[in-house]
Amino acid sequence: MLDDLDRRILRNLQSDPTQSIPDLGDRLGVSTSRLTRRLDKLRDNGVLRGQQAVVNWRALGYEVEVSLRVTLDKTQTRAFDDFIEAARGIPEVIEIQTFLGQVDVRLSVIARDMGHYQQIYRAGILTLPHIADIEALMHVARIKNEQGLPL
Amino acid sequence: MDLDEIDRQLLLSLSEDATLSAGALGRQLGLSQPATWRRIKRLHDSGIIAGRRLDLDREKLGFGVTVFLGIKLATKGRVSLDDFERAVSAIPEVQTVEHVLGMYDYRLRVTARDISDFERVLRRRVMTLPGVGNVEANVLLSEERRPGPLAE
Numbered sequence: 001m002l003d004d005l006d007r008r009i010l011r012n013l014q015s016d017p018t019q020s021i022p023d024l025g026d027r028l029g030v031s032t033s034r035l036t037r038r039l040d041k042l043r044d045n046g047v048l049r050g051q052q053a054v055v056n057w058r059a060l061g062y063e064v065e066v067s068l069r070v071t072l073d074k075t076q077t078r079a080f081d082d083f084i085e086a087a088r089g090i091p092e093v094i095e096i097q098t099f100l101g102q103v104d105v106r107l108s109v110i111a112r113d114m115g116h117y118q119q120i121y122r123a124g125i126l127t128l129p130h131i132a133d134i135e136a137l138m139h140v141a142r143i144k145n146e147q148g149l150p151l
Numbered sequence: 152m153d154l155d156e157i158d159r160q161l162l163l164s165l166s167e168d169a170t171l172s173a174g175a176l177g178r179q180l181g182l183s184q185p186a187t188w189r190r191i192k193r194l195h196d197s198g199i200i201a202g203r204r205l206d207l208d209r210e211k212l213g214f215g216v217t218v219f220l221g222i223k224l225a226t227k228g229r230v231s232l233d234d235f236e237r238a239v240s241a242i243p244e245v246q247t248v249e250h251v252l253g254m255y256d257y258r259l260r261v262t263a264r265d266i267s268d269f270e271r272v273l274r275r276r277v278m279t280l281p282g283v284g285n286v287e288a289n290v291l292l293s294e295e296r297r298p299g300p301l302a303e
Contacts, residue, residue: 002212013205046208048205050168050169051203052166052203053200055166055299056200091300094296096297100289100292135254137221142247143239146246148205
């Protein structure tokens with residue numbers, strides 16, 4: 001089980017993952033060795049799985065982001081597996097999520113511009129198997145982005 | 152900024168594990184530590200690497216449910232958008248707020264301990280937001296981040 005110190009460590013690390021262990025220790029009033037032991041324990045428990053760099057696709061020239069909400073033909077028993085497998089083959093798909101609700105699968109698709117998006121949509125997305133319906137939400141702006149948890 | 156093959160490889164590796172040192176990455180790519188460090192710095196300085204994300208096991212931390220909400224505003228106008236955005240961003244369980252075009256105006260990612268905790272957030276915090284109209288909820292079952300168009 002996590003105690004209060006674990007939560008404080010994760011909360012602080014979440015808000016600034018690049019800070020050094022001694023800095024984090026100072027902030028929390030914990031010795032470096034105690035902090036290191038806690039972090040090792042969190043890793044061993046599988047709570048802290050790692051850190052990843054966040055790529056800003058816009059800075060790489062991908063100006064368009066579209067959220068495609070897909071309903072699948074569920075009379076096909078392999079609909080989810082086939083669809084997801086094929087969607088992994090489209091490089092511009094940066095996220096694949098499955099849902100319980102009106103939407104079955106959501107794909108995040110990025111493109112350089114609308115012409116490029118059109119091309120990906122026609123040559124890639126529409127050829128994916130078992131699609132019953134697709135709705136598109138065009139991304140305008142990100143107002144809040146804290147993938148962090150309210151620990 | 153144009154990326155060459157080595158930049159792409161670096162970006163791909165760092166988007167899987169941001170804690171890799173310049174030395175370790177350089178060895179993988181046959182590059183010296185200082186040369187690798189300079190390239191990584193350039194990726195940061197140009198804003199291509201926007202930061203780091205901590206990868207936490209949500210369920211082990213007690214957040215068992217993630218729900219995406221599609222929200223249609225009942226009333227529009229610049230003032231109501233500002234009010235809505237300010238109020239929705241202040242809800243701690245709301246992790247992301249995206250302004251979208253299409254059948255909804257906003258897309259929210261909400262994290263909760265369980266379904267009844269989600270219901271509390273939905274009823275007390277989301278449904279009471281200024282200007283909220285139609286709300287659609289979809290419970291997240293699985294999610295997978297892909298490397299994106301780096302491996303071309």
